[in-house]
Amino acid sequence: MEFREYPDREMLALSLADQIASQLAQQLRGGDGASLCVPGGTSPTPVFEMLSGTDLDWDRVTVFLGDERWVDGEYKRSNSRLLRRHLLRDRAAAAKYIDLYTGDATPDEAAGPLAEAIRPHLPITVVLLGMGNDMHTASLFPGADHLAEGLANDAPLVLPIRAEGAEEPRITLTRPALADAMNVHVLIMGPEKREALERAQKLDATEAPIRAFLDNATVHWAE
Numbered sequence: 001m002e003f004r005e006y007p008d009r010e011m012l013a014l015s016l017a018d019q020i021a022s023q024l025a026q027q028l029r030g031g032d033g034a035s036l037c038v039p040g041g042t043s044p045t046p047v048f049e050m051l052s053g054t055d056l057d058w059d060r061v062t063v064f065l066g067d068e069r070w071v072d073g074e075y076k077r078s079n080s081r082l083l084r085r086h087l088l089r090d091r092a093a094a095a096k097y098i099d100l101y102t103g104d105a106t107p108d109e110a111a112g113p114l115a116e117a118i119r120p121h122l123p124i125t126v127v128l129l130g131m132g133n134d135m136h137t138a139s140l141f142p143g144a145d146h147l148a149e150g151l152a153n154d155a156p157l158v159l160p161i162r163a164e165g166a167e168e169p170r171i172t173l174t175r176p177a178l179a180d181a182m183n184v185h186v187l188i189m190g191p192e193k194r195e196a197l198e199r200a201q202k203l204d205a206t207e208a209p210i211r212a213f214l215d216n217a218t219v220h221w222a223e
């Protein structure tokens with residue numbers, strides 16, 4: 001794991017957006033398309049806003065979330081709503097977007113078709129992960145019903161998942177697809193999350209799911 005500390009949140013957002021854009025551009029120079037997998041929640045908004053204005057062949061980039069809450073795309077807790085408002089606009093409006101919320105009654109019905117939609121975009125060029133204070137990442141929560149399956153080497157690409165701390169049913173990409181990305185970044189801010197990350201490093205992934213992603217990751221932190 002590489003840990004990068006920034007003087008403030010704005011510097012973090014500027015620098016991380018620049019690193020992500022460079023990694024996508026490098027992949028695009030190779031001739032193929034690129035894929036970008038991002039978190040929801042509250043932390044990534046400034047990075048999304050910086051990225052959305054970046055000069056990139058966005059029409060050759062496929063964007064999808066690492067996880068989604070099973071709620072309508074207009075609902076305030078929808079991760080997709082956050083993405084449409086802060087990332088998929090300006091220049092990045094040209095990106096192809098795979099929406100994890102299909103409108104099916106439950107995420108269970110959607111997991112198979114979503115896996116088929118995402119599979120052609122593996123390995124993911126850039127994965128950006130967030131982390132909750134409870135050390136969950138994507139929707140891999142401690143104590144979640146399908147956590148062991150989601151962390152396994154032979155995990156299905158996409159899993160429906162439910163957990164006490166999650167409020168609503170979720171859908172999530174699983175460890176192999178996320179951790180085996182070409183570039184893995186973890187974005188955390190504030191002292192509580194830094195402490196949670198330090199705690200996670202001493203635990204195993206069933207107690208601290210973020211642990212499963214750290215070996216290959218660059219962690220970006222600002223107060």
Ligand SMILES: O=C1O[C@H](COP(=O)(O)O)[C@@H](O)[C@H](O)[C@H]1O
Pocket residue numbers: 038039040041042043044067068069079129130131132133136137138139
């Ligand atoms: O529920 C979620 O939480 C995590 C962390 O969110 P934050 O608000 O603490 O930044 C997020 O990474 C994940 O995508 C989201 O669904």
